[in-house]
Structures are given as C-alpha cells and as structure tokens.
Amino acid sequence: MIKLYGLRMSNYYSLVKAVLIEKGLEFEEVKAPPTQKEDNLARSPMGKMPSIEVDGQYMSESLAIVSYLERMSDNSPLIPADPFQAGKVMELVCHIKLDAELVARRCLAAAAFGGEVSDETKEATDKDLERGLVAVNQLMACDPYAAGSSFTLADMYTFYSFGLINMISQKMFSKDPLANYPKIKTLLEMLASHPSIQRVETEKSQ
Template identity: 40%
Template structure:
C-alpha cells in the first residue's frame, strides 16, 4: 500500500491526498513535518513534504507523485483521456503552483507565522503575483470548473492553493489579489467542497489546526 507522508496543513500534501481519495486509491497517512533530520532526508532529499513510500521506493514532489499515480493506475481518470485536455489541465496546475503559490510562499513567514519579510521581497512578489494571476485568469474558465465543464486535477490544485494566495495577499497588502482580479476562489472552494474527498481534506485540515491550537 502507498504511504503518504506529510501533515494536513500542507497544501501540496492535501493536493496529493485529494487525488488519492477522489480516485479511491488505497493509502496510509504517516504524519511527518518538513525537517532536515536524516530520518526525513533519507526519503525526501530536501526534507519537504509530501513524499510517498511505495513497494519500489520513495517519491517526492506533488506533481511527480500525481504523474506516478496516473501511470500506476491507468484506470483512474486522474487526467482527462483526451491528450489536449490533459495538457490544458497540467498547464493550469503549473500556473497555480509555479506562478501563484510559489511566489506567495515567499510571504508566508509574515502572513501566517509571525515573522517579517523585507519590503524588497514584498515589492517583487507583488509584481510577480499580479502578473501571474492575470495570466492564470486568461487560461482558467471557471465554468464552473477551472478547465471548463469538467472537474479535473486543475480544480484540486486550485482548491489547495488559491485560498492561500488570496489570504496571503490580503494579510500583506490589505487586499485579496485573486478576488480583485475577478477570480472568485471562495465560490470555487464551496463548489469543490461538495465532493466527499474535498470534505475529508477540509475536515482533516481543520482538525489539525484545532489540535495545534489546543496544544
């Protein structure tokens, strides 16, 4: 059985977990937080999560894991069957992960963890985020799903990361860049949360946050 290592607050962990749940792939969750401890580095070279352990070995990086799952379970429609539609879904995922979330991540220290980032970092991130969100809006359809009329992996990526981008920009700049661009990520989250897999991911994340506050 596949073991998914990580923790419920990680958006990339939740992206992989959503895929596993959505497509009925058996897996076991193993709690691990990012670390430079050798016990983690032995399986994830940069000490990041998520990573999975399989009968054949370990894999890290969420998109690599998802591509592996798609090939290992060809009967599971993780990507659309049509090659072009599948490529468009991958394109949208790349925009969310690379041009939006990865840029916003530079600001998480101040937005969520009580630290500070430099004004130069904020200025650079603002420029890149405005540019990236505008590009994403040109690609995305939200009619009602990110890629159009069908639920795809792009919705899972957006569900996992767009709220973080919106909340981060609101915390740092005083406005939600995603909503201001006309992308209603809140409506999208509400739509996707109707799916049992999304509900499970959301409930587990909330439970983790509540337990952390209690402790």
Template identity: 35%
Template sequence: MLTLHGFSSSNYYNIVKHCLLHKGVPFDEHLVYPGMPELVALSPAGKVPALTTASGTTLSESSVLIEYIEEAYPDKPLLPKDPEQRAQVRQVMKMAELYLELPARRLLPAVLGNVPVSDAVKKEVRLTLDKGTASLGQLARFKPWVCGDELSLADIYLRYVLAIPKLVGPSQLQWDVLPAVPGLAEWDARMAEDAVSKQVDADQQANMKEFMAYVGKAMGGAKQEDN
C-alpha cells in the same frame, strides 16, 4: 498499500491526498514534519509530501506523485484523454504554482512567525501575483470546472495552491485573490462543498495546532542558533 508521508497542514500534501481520496485508492498516512531526520530518507530534499508505493519505492515532489497516481490508478481519471486538453490542464497547474503559490509563500514567515518582510519584497510578490491572476483569468473556463465540464487535476492543484495567497494576501498585501479572477470565488466555493474537500479540510484543522507548535519550536531553535 500506499503510504503518504507528511502532515495535513501542508497544501502540497493535501493535493496528493485529495487525488487519492477522489480516486478511492487505499493509503496509510505517516505524520512527519520538515526537519525530521526520517523525512530525508523519504524525500531527498527533505520536503513534504513523499509517497511509498505498494512495492516499496519511495517518491517525492507533489507533481510527480499525482502523475504517478494518475498512471498507476487509472480509474476515475483526472486528466483528459486528448493530448492537447491534458496539456491545458498541466498548463494551469504550472502557472498557478509558479505565479500564485511560490511568490505568496515568500510572505509566510510574516504570517506564521511574525517575521518582518520589506515593502520591496511585498511589491515584488504582488507584481508576480498580478501576473498569475491575469494568466489564470485567461486560461480558466470555470464551466463549471477550471478546464471545462470535468473535474481535473487542475481543480485539485489550484484549490490547494490558492491556500497560500488566500492566507497571506489580506494581511500582508491588503489584497484578496478570489475577486481578482472572474469566476474564481464561485469555483472556490463549489470546490469547498465537495465531500473530499471537506474531509481534507477537517484533517487540516485537526493538525493545525500541532503544526503551529512545531513551527514555533523550530523557529525558536533557529533564533537560538543565530544568537
């Protein structure tokens, strides 16, 4: 039995969880937050998620985990057979992470902890996000899925990568990512109606209060250390 380590409020955790649920792979969940000593034993960088395989090997980094799951559990594949089409799926995944999720993440402290972010940082983030939405507009097909007529890893990855710009954009940039790419809002609504998406979203909501309490406690401890 696989064990997925992390917490349901994490978008990267949910990428891996969605893949497992979509494929029907049995797994246990182990709740662990960043900063907990036990997480470092599971993930060298202390990041969520991590995965313990049936043989006891522990792996980390979400992109590594979903590639492992795709290879180890080939039923209901999430990558096309054609090498070029597989590369196109991975291209969307990488672009979305580098130019949408990671820059938007810089504004999370302002949303989660009311930490001021300078206008210069906001401007830099917005420029990178504009590059990301332009790239996505060029690469995505939405016919009806991101890379064509079959749901792929690109759809799952993009859904949870978008969670961060959707969270920070309106309040920090007065900007909404969904209208920025033609077809994105309709695709996003379609993904939200998927049964697996609904299960993941419900688990996320159930975890949110505990996660925010953990964040508040962690940030409070950090402020005391600074004083």
C-alpha cells in the same frame, strides 16, 4: 498500501491526500514534519512534505506523486485522455503553481510564522502575484470546473493553492487577490463541497 508522509496542515500534503481519495487508492497517513534529518531526506531530498512510500521506495514532489497516482488507477480520471486537453490541464497547473502560489510563498514565513520580509520583497511579490493571477485567469475556463466541463487536476491545484494565496495576500497586502476574478471565487466555493476535498478538510481538525 501507499504511505503518505507529511502533516495535514500542508496544502501540498492535502492535495496529494485528496487525489488518493479521488482515485479510490488505499493509503496510510504517517505524520512526518519537514526536517533535514536523514530519514526525511531519504524520502524527500529537500526535506519537504509530502512524500509517499510504495513497496519500500520513496517519491517526493506533489506533481510527480499525483502523476503517478493518476496512472495507478482508472477511477475518476484527473487528466483528460485527449493529448492536447491533457497538456492544457498541465499548463494551468503549472501557471497556478509557478506564477501564483510560488510567488505568494515568498511572503509565507512573514504571513504565517511571524518571520521578516523586506519592503522590496513585499512590493515585488504583490506586483508579480497580480501578473500571475492575470495569467491564471486567462487560462481558467470555470465552466464549471477550472479546465472545462470535468473535474481535473487543475481543480485540485486551484483549491489547494488559492487557500494559501488568499491567506498570504490578505495578511501581507490587506487585499482579496480574487476581487477581480469572481468566476474563480465561485469555483472555489463549489470545490469546497467536492467530496474528496471536503473529507480532507474535515479530517484536518481531527
């Protein structure tokens, strides 16, 4: 049985949990906050969450983990069989993660934990995020799903990254990052009722 380490409040933890559910894989959740303690570093070299344990071996990084899970079960494929379409899904995932979410995360400590951020960082984040969102929007099919007609890994990253991007953007810049992207907004509303995502979100409050 796969063990999933981390906390339910983490968007990356939630994403991996939703993929485990989507793929119909059995798993056990183990509460493990991000720390620089030896046991956590053994599971996750940067001390972050989530990580998984399979037969006594560990794996970190959500993208590595979900790629592994995708190969572990044929249920509900999240990456298309066609090599080019598979590449397109991963392209969208990369842009969401690198050019939108990781940019917004520069202000996470200030937005969520009362940390400090310089005006320079704030301004650069706002500007870079706008650019990242243009790129993401260019690749988003929203037809009706992120990468086209079927639900893929890009939908999982859309849901779990935009939750965080929205929160940071509203708090730091007092603006709706998706104001100019109504198709992505509609997609997010649809994804909120996708069964695996809905279960993860419901269980957060338990």
